[in-house]
């Protein structure tokens with residue numbers, strides 16, 4: 001499980017619990033954080049106390065959960081300021097549509113919303129609600145606004161909801177929430193700091209991610225092992241730094257990153273079409289997708305029957321378009337292009353030649369056979385190849401951290417190319 005650098009020991013977490021049926025899962029979250037050594041201060045909304053008794057949290061966290069903004073115990077003043085100042089992290093799980101709306105509006109009518117406004121700690125929300133409420137434009141806009149401010153949203157997931165209907169709205173898993181919380185603590189930026197340091201504010205970033213699927217017949221396809229995690233990490237990181245992000249992804253089992261415009265495609269041809277459509281309006285392209293290089297020359301209109309191929313089946317493959325090279329051929333001077341190179345024997349000379357051939361400013365080279373790097377892994381070890389020919393090897397780190405390293409270089413490149421709007 002992902003933990004903050006140095007672990008959870010001594011980290012001061014304000015756990016906001018709001019009035020959703022998923023509030024019972026916050027009990028497990030409080031227990032896990034406390035077990036890991038974090039000092040957990042639960043702040044509940046009034047509605048949350050209808051679902052879970054404060055006593056439950058008190059027994060698990062060894063602290064009295066706070067509910068009231070007024071009526072502080074004798075000797076205790078300005079409770080929200082105190083709670084907010086003490087925090088290393090404000091984690092709101094579950095977060096209802098109502099709390100998201102209040103946060104997005106800057107309201108401060110209870111202890112939790114006051115804490116949100118008064119804290120300088122990073123803020124993570126784990127939304128959980130009814131599917132229709134989640135998909136409502138009001139909630140979507142509130143989430144997008146909060147994402148623009150640097151609030152990290154984890155989930156919700158797709159699954160059976162309390163109403164018995166399937167859909168998006170389920171609280172993310174405890175592990176996912178803890179991982180997002182750990183990442184936020186490591187970055188350590190509160191929203192005010194974030195607003196000052198968002199170095200990609202207003203920059204339009206186009207990211208591709210995941211594999212493509214090339215159909216053989218209506219039920220079979222050729223694909224590769226890409227999980228999409230690297231591209232999604234770039235999209236999330238760019239969003240967190242203030243960019244307007246469009247993510248074109250092949251088929252992956254990952255939820256849409258909040259505040260990011262996501263376009264889901266299947267084949268290399270569809271990915272090409274989507275990227276061509278959005279390329280002209282972008283300032284930065286990060287091409288992390290593992291696009292198929294070959295596709296069946298012919299796609300059988302009906303399922304291929306084995307009885308008709310007693311001797312075996314020969315598939316003829318044709319080349320797909322090289323999307324990155326094509327886009328690089330159309331680039332405007334202000335655009336910054338980043339490519340990836342997935343190799344199984346990382347040879348620097350070859351990689352340098354690939355960077356030049358693709359016409360990109362930066363090529364992110366990774367040896368997918370190396371332990372801890374590559375497709376399904378949570379971590380990656382990459383070498384950044386610059387236009388100058390300089391090779392910059394980075395240590396093994398989370399894909400999120402790799403994403404930020406790449407974006408740090410992008411910020412430098414933008415400063416020299418100067419984006420137009």
Ligand code: CTP
Pocket residue numbers: 268287288289290291292293320321322323324325338339340341342343358
């Ligand atoms: N790429 C692309 N279109 C393709 C294949 C790759 O745009 N049809 C992009 C990838 O997204 C990546 C870069 O090109 O950013 C390099 O991909 P990689 O698979 O490493 O290289 P290839 O060009 O496919 O060359 P080879 O497989 O021969 O190494």
